[in-house]
Amino acid sequence: MANVLIQAENLRVLYGRQAALDGVSFAIPEGAIGLLGPNGSGKSTLLKTLLGFLDPASGGCTVSGMDPRHDAVKIREHVGYMSESDSIIPGMSGVEFVAYMGQISGMPREEALMRAHATLRYVGLGEARYRNMETYSQGMRQRAKLAQALVHDPDLLFLDEPTNGLDPKGRQEMLDLVKDITQRL
Numbered sequence: 001m002a003n004v005l006i007q008a009e010n011l012r013v014l015y016g017r018q019a020a021l022d023g024v025s026f027a028i029p030e031g032a033i034g035l036l037g038p039n040g041s042g043k044s045t046l047l048k049t050l051l052g053f054l055d056p057a058s059g060g061c062t063v064s065g066m067d068p069r070h071d072a073v074k075i076r077e078h079v080g081y082m083s084e085s086d087s088i089i090p091g092m093s094g095v096e097f098v099a100y101m102g103q104i105s106g107m108p109r110e111e112a113l114m115r116a117h118a119t120l121r122y123v124g125l126g127e128a129r130y131r132n133m134e135t136y137s138q139g140m141r142q143r144a145k146l147a148q149a150l151v152h153d154p155d156l157l158f159l160d161e162p163t164n165g166l167d168p169k170g171r172q173e174m175l176d177l178v179k180d181i182t183q184r185l
Contacts, residue, residue, distance in 0.1 A: 005030050010059035013049050020045040032182035047158045077106050080149035084160040088133040094120055095129040098147045105152035119147040139170035
C-alpha cells in the first residue's frame with residue numbers, strides 16, 4: 001500500500017456511555033478518499049477525533065504519524081477542516097473571517113489577508129468577500145467554510161458534509177471545486 005496517511009486501531013469514542021465509534025480500524029493511503037455512511041454513523045466523530053477535539057476511550061489513531069492526543073495543535077497546522085456546522089463570526093466579512101482563520105492556523109497577518117483574497121476568489125466569492133457573512137446564502141457560507149479550510153495551504157483536507165444544504169446547482173459547483181482541489185494534490 002502507498003504511504004499510510006491516516007490510521008486507526010480498535011478506536012472507541014464515547015459520548016457519555018454511548019459508543020459513537022466502537023472497534024474501528026483502518027489505514028488510509030495518500031490521495032482523495034470519501035467517507036460515506038448514514039447520519040449518526042460516526043463520520044463527524046471520526047474527523048473530530050483525528051483532529052484531537054475528542055479523545056478516544058480506547059484504541060488509537062494517527063494522522064501523518066502523529067497522535068492527536070499529544071500532537072493535536074501540530075496536526076491542525078497541517079490539516080484544513082471544514083466543519084459540518086456553520087462557523088461564522090458575527091460582524092465579520094468573508095475576507096476578515098478567512099484571514100482570521102489563516103492567522104489561527106499560524107500564518108502572519110499580512111500573508112493570511114493576501115491568501116484570504118486569493119482563496120475567496122478561487123471558491124467563487126471574490127465579489128462578495130467584503131460582505132458581512134451573516135448576509136451570505138447557505139451556498140456562500142459553504143464556500144466561505146471551504147476557503148477557510150484552504151487558506152493556510154494544508155497538506156490534508158477534511159471536509160465534513162461540504163454539500164450540506166445546497167441546491168442541485170450549488171452541490172455540483174461544490175463537487176467540482178472538490179474535484180479541482182484533489183487534482184491539484
